[in-house]
Amino acid sequence: xxxxxxxxxxxxxxxxxxxxxxxxxxxxxxxxxxxxxxxxxxxxxxxxxxxxxxxxxxxxxxxxxxxxxxxxxxxxxxxxxxxxx
Amino acid sequence: xxxxxxxxxxxxxxxxxxxxxxxxxxxxxxxxxxxxxxxxxxxxxxxxxxxxxxxxxxxxxxxxxxxxxxxxxxxxxxxxxxxxxxxxxxxxxxxxxxxxxxxxxxxxxxxxxxxxxxxxxxxxxxxxxxxxxxxxxxxxxxxxxxxxxxxxxxxxxxxxxxxxxxxxxxxxxxxxxxxxxxxxxxxxxxxxxxxxxxxxxxxxxxxxxxxxxxxxxxxxxxxxxxxxxxxxxxxxxxxxxxxxxxxxxxxxxxxxxxxxxxxxxxxxxxxxxxxxxxxxxxxxxxxxxxxxxxxxxxxxxx
Numbered sequence: 001x002x003x004x005x006x007x008x009x010x011x012x013x014x015x016x017x018x019x020x021x022x023x024x025x026x027x028x029x030x031x032x033x034x035x036x037x038x039x040x041x042x043x044x045x046x047x048x049x050x051x052x053x054x055x056x057x058x059x060x061x062x063x064x065x066x067x068x069x070x071x072x073x074x075x076x077x078x079x080x081x082x083x084x085x
Numbered sequence: 086x087x088x089x090x091x092x093x094x095x096x097x098x099x100x101x102x103x104x105x106x107x108x109x110x111x112x113x114x115x116x117x118x119x120x121x122x123x124x125x126x127x128x129x130x131x132x133x134x135x136x137x138x139x140x141x142x143x144x145x146x147x148x149x150x151x152x153x154x155x156x157x158x159x160x161x162x163x164x165x166x167x168x169x170x171x172x173x174x175x176x177x178x179x180x181x182x183x184x185x186x187x188x189x190x191x192x193x194x195x196x197x198x199x200x201x202x203x204x205x206x207x208x209x210x211x212x213x214x215x216x217x218x219x220x221x222x223x224x225x226x227x228x229x230x231x232x233x234x235x236x237x238x239x240x241x242x243x244x245x246x247x248x249x250x251x252x253x254x255x256x257x258x259x260x261x262x263x264x265x266x267x268x269x270x271x272x273x274x275x276x277x278x279x280x281x282x283x284x285x286x287x288x289x290x291x292x293x294x295x296x297x298x299x300x301x302x303x304x305x306x307x308x309x310x311x312x313x314x315x316x317x318x319x320x321x322x323x324x325x326x327x328x329x330x331x332x333x334x335x336x337x338x339x340x341x342x343x344x345x346x347x348x349x350x351x352x353x354x355x356x357x358x359x360x361x362x363x364x365x366x367x368x369x370x371x372x373x374x375x376x377x378x379x380x381x382x383x384x385x386x387x
Contacts, residue, residue, distance in 0.1 A: 041296040060299035062306050
């Protein structure tokens, strides 16, 4: 499963969105789709566990979780950095 | 730290606050209480014309309402629960023995149905929800309560038991945002009227842990919380004395608060940290209120 597919399924499971995640484009605004603050925290924790990464504090913001594309970019970057470290 | 300890010591010496042996738990002297009473009266003079419904809850709330509020998701470290002895006579004997031996006698205490109120508005939402949908134009409430937060500190501005005066607006997003905007302007004027320097800034609540960091960042990014900062123990690190909060539909959807049109109600509140404001006044104008500047005395006692 590619990173973006894995993130899609985590968003579907933990995002508690009132819409079907399959109908959302990768760059669709998740907050506009109904992502709440609490759900975004659960999403964050589930992504950390799945990819075995830790979001640094400066990435714990709305921008990081604003779309499937944004999450994928940050996860890809952190996976590289944290594996290299 | 020295500055803080010294202000606290000076407040003790002047009899304005009374040491109980626990950091953040103080008695209040008459002069201190008078300032709070006069300031509360001044809040009334600066409030908008609309008449709020006045409600006073005691400083404890229904544990079921506390649990339903989600407070433990965000601030488990600050909450205080009320526990009592619920045992039999033998348990009582063991309890006394344990106390006499200096053991942990609290281990057998059982949770009661009461939790210490963490913010004056927490008991309000389930109370209003129980009444059914709001009438046209929503609701406006005037609250004041002692609140508890478990954060022992030598900073007199960080008490564990303190009073919060609040106005709460429940209604449509437009209604509650207009309420908050209006109070941000009124709050600054009110504080200037008593000769204090103010600064308005965006803020976040002290949510717990890394998940809390994210909640806090999100709260700031959406400008859901503003604070009026006033120097108390330091001019560099000012103290939040008023806060202006927009909860979006958090309490509305948690408690099923409905507008007259059947939409989920939004809520906003303005909170006054009464002890903090009194401390700011004593820190700025001196420990003897008779020596305070004439315009400040006129505003409070005129």
